[in-house]
Amino acid sequence: MSLTGHFFSPAVFVMAPRSCDKLSAAGKVAFLAMREYIRYADARGVDQMRKDGMQVVTNVDKQKVQAAFQPAYVEYARKYGRANIDATKAVGAAR
Structure with a gap:
């Protein structure tokens, strides 16, 4: 894990x-x-x-993990809206 x-x-x-x-x-x-x-x-x-x-x-190289998930972010942005994805990422960055 x-x-x-x-x-x-x-x-x-x-x-x-x-x-x-x-x-x-x-x-x-x-x-x-x-x-x-x-x-x-x-x-x-x-x-x-x-x-x-x-x-x-x-x-863990978190930048590498984020890069690997980039295609999912693109798909989720289409499905849920870019603003929602950005807001979710902002919450994580604030921690």
């Missing part, structure tokens, strides 16, 4: 910043706690896969 910076979780929660700002103090704490738990579970899962014998590549 190569750690390319992509994220997978069967429990994804997406919220617009404007809506997130409206959460109560307790809601904001819960939201941040869930993000931390996902990071913990992700790291623990990778550690377990290593223990089970999976080779995990951490030094």
